[in-house]
Amino acid sequence: MSDEIKVVATNKSARHDYFIDDVFEAGLSLTGTEVKSLRQGRANIGDGYIYIDALEAWAENIHIPEYSQGTWTNHAVRRKRKLLLHHHEINELLIRTREKGHTIVPLRLYFKGSRAKLEIGLARGKKLYDKRQTLRERQDNLEAQRAMSLKNHPRD
Numbered sequence: 172m173s174d175e176i177k178v179v180a181t182n183k184s185a186r187h188d189y190f191i192d193d194v195f196e197a198g199l200s201l202t203g204t205e206v207k208s209l210r211q212g213r214a215n216i217g218d219g220y221i222y223i224d225a226l227e228a229w230a231e232n233i234h235i236p237e238y239s240q241g242t243w244t245n246h247a248v249r250r251k252r253k254l255l256l257h258h259h260e261i262n263e264l265l266i267r268t269r270e271k272g273h274t275i276v277p278l279r280l281y282f283k284g285s286r287a288k289l290e291i292g293l294a295r296g297k298k299l300y301d302k303r304q305t306l307r308e309r310q311d312n313l314e315a316q317r318a319m320s321l322k323n324h325p326r327d
Contacts, residue, residue, distance in 0.1 A: 179287075180214040180280040187302060189276060189294035195264070197228065198255030199287045204238040204245050209287055211239075214280050221254065221275035221291050223265050228254035230277060230289060254289060267293055 185191070201209075208214070219233035230252045237245045256264075267273055272295050279290040297305070 174284055176281050176283055178279060178281045179209050179212055180216045182216045182219070182276065182278050184217060185276045185278055185292065185294065187297075187305065189274070189292070189296055190301075191276075191278070191292040191294050192273075193267075193293040194278065195256065195260055195291050195293070196283075197260075197289045197291055199230070199289050200253040200255060201235075201287055205235050206287060207240075208235050208238040209280070209282070216277045216280050216289075219277045221277060223261060223268070223275075226258070226261055226265075228256050228261055228264065228275075230254055230291075233277065233280070233289075254291070264293060272296055 213236050215234040219230055221228060221230050223229070232249055233252065234249055264275055268275060274294055274296070276292050276294050277289055278292045281288055281290070
């Protein structure tokens with residue numbers, strides 16, 4: 172089995188809104204039409220969230236659209252989906268989310284070989300000034316890159 176990664180969806184706002192402390196890779200329990208829809212490259216994890224209930228991890232509000240060639244067997248678009256994690260990972264997430272300010276957010280939905288995986292992050296919320304600082308650093312890095320590229324490739 173090859174470990175080729177094909178990214179289906181990313182949650183760009185997660186890294187903007189949160190400090191990501193730790194990252195886990197979880198399998199997803201999906202139906203056939205969900206997998207086919209994901210293979211078409213269609214999904215949205217921006218509104219999704221992860222929670223732990225009865226020592227099981229669940230992903231909710233992840234939008235996987237209906238499969239276009241599906242029939243009455245199509246799946247519900249925003250159904251609750253079980254995450255496949257080891258018990259020690261679930262215990263760690265459970266303990267760390269009980270700390271103040273910690274939550275679990277989906278970061279990336281992808282295929283690793285033939286299996287659908289969800290990259291989840293243990294996160295702490297950013298304050299408004301932290302978000303501004305991150306934006307400022309990103310702009311400074313972009314300006315520095317532009318200046319370096321102009322210096323290396325002067326216009327004739």
